[in-house]
Amino acid sequence: MWKEDEMRFRSRRSPVLGRHGMVATSQPLASQAGLEVLKAGGNAVDAAIAVAAVLNVTEPCSTGLGGDCFMLYYEAATEKVHGLNGSGRSPRALTLERARAEARKTGASEEDDEMDPTHVHCVTVPGTAAGWADSLERFGSGGAFTLSRVLAPAVRLADEGFPVGPVTAHWWRENEKQLNRPGNHQEELLSPATGRAPVAGEVFRNPALAATMRELGAGGKEAFYQGRVGRAIVEVVRAQGGCLTLEDLAAHESAWVEPIFTDYGPVRVWEIPPNGQGLTALLALNYLSALDRLEGLPHNGPDYLHQLLEVMRLAFADTRYFVADPALCPAPLPDLLSPAYAARRVAGFHPTRAQADVQAGTPTRSSSTVSFQVVDPAGNAVSFVNSNYMHFGSGLVPRGCGFTLQNRGHNFSLSPTHPNVLAPGKRPFHTIIPGLATRLDSGALYASFSNMGGFMQPQGHVQLLLNLLLHRMDPQAAVDAPRFCIQDGSAQGAAALEEGIEEDVLEELRARGHRVAGEERRGYAHRVVFGKAQVIVRDPVTGVLWGGSDGRGDGCVYGW
Known part of the structure; x- marks a missing residue:
């Protein structure tokens, strides 16, 4: 599925391969x-x-x-999520x-x-x-x-x-x-x-x-x-x-809810609808598609990270406002996920300067957890998240x-005018999100994935998918590659850059106006910021499963 000369990030661990089934978790x-x-x-x-x-x-x-749990289930017999x-x-x-x-x-x-x-x-x-x-x-x-x-x-x-x-x-x-x-x-x-x-x-x-x-x-x-x-x-x-x-x-x-989705490159990416924050990942991918500037940029270079940070801030600004209990305050999902809305949101993008004050958009013209992946012999897949x-x-x-x-x-918000305001018997804005991707050309499973860690989760989804699709990394390399994280999940929050991203990149992003956290970039305390990812990708020709599990935790993949 991946040719050795295409794997642009060399991980110190190999992906796990199996034919009949696979389980990827944070604990052996x-x-x-x-x-x-x-x-x-x-x-x-x-x-x-x-x-x-x-x-x-x-x-x-x-x-x-x-705690709570969310699940995405790919049913192989019907190719339905x-x-x-x-x-x-x-x-x-x-x-x-x-x-x-x-x-x-x-x-x-x-x-x-x-x-x-x-x-x-x-x-x-x-x-x-x-x-x-x-x-x-x-x-x-x-x-x-x-x-x-x-x-x-x-x-x-x-x-x-x-x-x-x-x-x-x-x-x-x-x-x-x-x-x-x-x-x-x-x-x-x-x-x-x-x-x-x-x-x-x-x-x-x-x-x-x-x-x-x-x-x-x-x-x-x-x-x-x-x-x-x-x-x-x-x-x-x-x-x-x-x-x-x-x-x-x-x-x-x-x-039981209808998953929401967007198309990015050769895949359809699926997320749980609000009150979960999966919408954040879909919006960011839409904004990247509207910009269409990533191809050919060095992985984790200043131009690449500048673009990703900008679209994530836009996506967080939207979801931190619009995501609430859909039974009481439904988000305007068709408008939020439309190409026209994405084009409007990125219209102010500057290639070398961070936006100073990112606010939620107007989608209509009138106005931290564990996660794991399982694929069975029949090709059914589960992306599951369970969290305190x-x-x-x-x-x-x-x-x-x-x-x-x-x-x-x-x-919950305590602001009376906010869609996510506390009310009796209401579900709050939720951080935990499973992820699935299917192939646009066939409807077959492409990948089951997740990246635990509070507001790191949608940021992890975007970075993992780009590593797989754009940078041709195998699943283990995609998991191991250094990440960024806007730590509080807000439009104005400071971004942490993981060890492995060069210091000159950090300084260049600061020069462009990005708030970049400067704390020590080693050890457990820093690793937790970037969460724990698990990924299983299915080869469309051979059916072989390729798995990656995060070394930032105690986890592993078992293939059968």
Whole structure:
């Protein structure tokens, strides 16, 4: 699929190749669990839920049953892409007035437009349990592959223990403070020997999480939301002054959604529609198509990065305004994704000068997570994202459950006029996004991909696709290549440039007016900014699968 002389970035790792199936995750035990399911006859969705559950055990500082999930599913028999939105809603008793009043009690000013991420009101209903169950019910292979069966590898690891990976151990330790809240049950996620975060290589057991997954497997999502676990969630939230109820949990539903897409070069790129931020990646690709200036530019040179930074800032300006719960405030997607709108947005592009003040456009004339990829022997593909947000999320641990609750409500706006304003029973702006690409000439799968890490995700999607399509990198090289990241996902945010991008490029971008962060560009603390990517590409002639997994985490690809 790739000729050696075409591979313009030489990675230190080779891509993984396989013929029958492939799993790419951020944790080897999770990849192994997914591959075992495929080899036993399960399909891509069966394997994906097994992977997600194992990641909850092995990376609790990134993901879990207290968070949300999104899925894109490529159905090989029909060449159709399906989307699952497994994100939860705010408590129905939480009004904007209450949130603003309580934010001011903790020091926020009248002008502050978001809640403190540690505030209990940032806890939204966790959508993961329903997302797992609903995905399996609709697209799982059925028969022996029940929810209990696919959760079994995670239950076993939680019961027996697993050796903690070095990158996971680092972030567990760095974010241990999130767990230290009065009345919390943080001991369930700390080493019993030390009372602290486990160290690399330590065997960590989580019997409470094993019990939770057994109950979910046996009783389905109703057992989770309406049983012991649901009561424990409500208890810990209300003990902190929150207003979540059992009725909020019982009312939760996943949503099957029509994915949105744009065409770039030879592929159609698919994303989950709002309230996810996948729109950001599609807009950036549209703006690049409208500019049509990338061909022939050196990879990660000043002209190349200048153009990418400019289109990402435009895309963030749009999505940070227009992305909200579609049930309450739908975005004008046909207008936003139109070529005419893209042409208008890039009309002010200057080849050597950054735009000083990037604002949201007017699309009509009247006006941080884990992710992984699975491809099965039938050619079905799953791009799946499961996340707490901000490592341990809220840090709240429901008694006897073994997981933390997310704090996705932090992404609501407290501005009354904003489309993403907090309201009762509303889904917030969401950062987690899976990605798929299909071939324009045939409709066949081209790639399943993702790049975890908050607002890095759409930026990672764009950079990965350009590495594959424009620079002819194999999947592992595309993952390993140095990246940039506009760190706060805003139009005006400072950009970090990863180690490997030359210092003179950094200085040239500054000279053009770009805000470029200048902190140390080495070590774990810097690596996390650029997320963790996983990519599987399918050769259209041989059917061979090519996989890449991010060395910025503990992950690996297994091919079969």
